[in-house]
Amino acid sequence: MRSTDKTTEAARVMSICNACRYCEGHCAVFQAMELRLEFNADTVDYLSNLCHNCGACYHNCQYAPPHEFALNVPAAMAELRQENYGVYAWPGFMGKLFANNGLWVSALSIVVIAVFFAATAILSGADFFAVHENAFYGVISHNVLAGTFGAVGLFVLIALGASVTKFWKTMRLPGPFVLDYGRVLQGVKDALSLKYLDGGNGQGCSYPDDKPSMARRWFHQMTFWGFMLCFAATSVGTVMHYGFNLPAPYGYVSLPKLFGILGGIGLIVGPIGLLALKAKADPAPKGKSNKGMDVSFLFLLLMTSVTGLALMLVKETAFVGVALSIHLGVVMTLFLSMPYGKFVHGFYRLVALMVFAVEKNDHKAVVGVCEKKKAA
Numbered sequence: 001m002r003s004t005d006k007t008t009e010a011a012r013v014m015s016i017c018n019a020c021r022y023c024e025g026h027c028a029v030f031q032a033m034e035l036r037l038e039f040n041a042d043t044v045d046y047l048s049n050l051c052h053n054c055g056a057c058y059h060n061c062q063y064a065p066p067h068e069f070a071l072n073v074p075a076a077m078a079e080l081r082q083e084n085y086g087v088y089a090w091p092g093f094m095g096k097l098f099a100n101n102g103l104w105v106s107a108l109s110i111v112v113i114a115v116f117f118a119a120t121a122i123l124s125g126a127d128f129f130a131v132h133e134n135a136f137y138g139v140i141s142h143n144v145l146a147g148t149f150g151a152v153g154l155f156v157l158i159a160l161g162a163s164v165t166k167f168w169k170t171m172r173l174p175g176p177f178v179l180d181y182g183r184v185l186q187g188v189k190d191a192l193s194l195k196y197l198d199g200g201n202g203q204g205c206s207y208p209d210d211k212p213s214m215a216r217r218w219f220h221q222m223t224f225w226g227f228m229l230c231f232a233a234t235s236v237g238t239v240m241h242y243g244f245n246l247p248a249p250y251g252y253v254s255l256p257k258l259f260g261i262l263g264g265i266g267l268i269v270g271p272i273g274l275l276a277l278k279a280k281a282d283p284a285p286k287g288k289s290n291k292g293m294d295v296s297f298l299f300l301l302l303m304t305s306v307t308g309l310a311l312m313l314v315k316e317t318a319f320v321g322v323a324l325s326i327h328l329g330v331v332m333t334l335f336l337s338m339p340y341g342k343f344v345h346g347f348y349r350l351v352a353l354m355v356f357a358v359e360k361n362d363h364k365a366v367v368g369v370c371e372k373k374k375a376a
């Protein structure tokens with residue numbers, strides 16, 4: 001089992017908290033902690049993904065710096081999450097991309113947008129600045145688009161599937177076909193409602209400063225549901241195209257358009273709100289975790305919706321080629337960075353909360369308990 005500076009620090013803070021227990025009402029981390037006496041790498045990986053970085057336990061802690069214990073639970077958990085995203089990545093060597101994540105995602109976006117500019121210019125020839133009757137499919141055919149994004153999408157699914165399976169096994173959940181969904185449902189609800197961004201008392205997390213606020217929770221909900229609606233828009237469009245022979249473009253009163261516009265708005269307001277909060281936030285509870293990763297992901301989400309809505313507005317003008325190249329470049333960067341960037345947090349957090357639902361129900365630790373002890 002691995003032992004690194006980050007796992008050791010997380011185990012240190014949890015051992016002190018386990019003696020103190022002042023914060024037990026705040027969140028799942030402390031309730032899961034109280035079920036254990038030892039904190040190995042698996043256990044701290046689990047606890048770090050339960051921590052929502054709400055900051056409440058940092059602002060309330062009598063052992064926080066300048067105390068000699070220098071306790072900062074959210075920072076220890078955030079730094080460890082940064083490390084364990086890399087540990088669970090597939091293929092393993094790609095895990096290195098979680099370091100300096102903001103830098104490589106930005107570099108990738110420049111390269112990918114340039115490639116899309118070149119490809120669209122070559123495919124549309126002299127018509128790059130022409131007005132096309134059938135909007136953007138006049139610039140790039142539907143089959144080329146579906147083929148390219150389908151192939152990359154398949155790789156992303158495999159990479160994410162392999163990483164989440166590794167984490168799932170470490171968390172000791174039974175396979176998805178034999179999982180008791182009734183038992184883990186509470187975890188799914190807690191993930192979808194972002195329960196632990198409520199600071200433990202329903203007033204919200206200590207973010208961006210020590211005053212409780214619901215702002216992060218609401219902006220995250222807009223980002224999350226905005227993303228889900230955009231995803232639904234694309235999926236419904238694909239089903240209409242292939243299943244019912246109803247190709248795009250669709251009218252304003254159609255499911256793909258309504259989902260896309262609503263999702264696009266959520267995916268503009270949410271990321272702008274989260275970026276604004278981040279600019280004001282006290283950096284202490286985040287520790288040395290990768291701010292570049294959060295910011296680049298927020299920018300990618302924001303640019304996906306801004307360029308998507310812009311494309312909708314200019315699709316019947318001479319700018320369709322330019323708008324399409326930028327939008328496709330941004331979406332492709334988002335796709336490619338999904339298994340190796342902030343996007344993975346949703347899956348690991350969901351799995352951790354599902355395990356917590358089981359542990360809480362049984363009043364018994366599941367993750368990190370050694371087999372011999374379990375048998376005894």
Ligand code: HEM
Pocket residue numbers: 051052053190191192194197220223224227274278294295297298301345346347349350
């Ligand atoms: C089960 C689903 C999810 C859960 C439980 C969850 C939870 C969280 C939590 C607790 C944070 C704050 C701590 C941190 O920075 O890691 C966060 C940050 C973030 N999440 Fe999620 N998330 C989920 C899915 C998603 C999805 C699908 C998206 C968008 C595609 C998303 C976008 C973001 C962004 C942009 C941030 C950074 C916000 C910031 O830096 O302030 N999340 N998430």
Ligand code: SF4
Pocket residue numbers: 016017018020021022023024057058060061062063064071073
């Ligand atoms: S964070 Fe501080 S106050 Fe809270 S349980 Fe840990 S040691 Fe106690």
Ligand code: SF4
Pocket residue numbers: 023026027028029030050051052053054055056057058073074077196
């Ligand atoms: S920062 Fe918030 S979510 Fe994380 S351990 Fe502290 S109270 Fe729990």
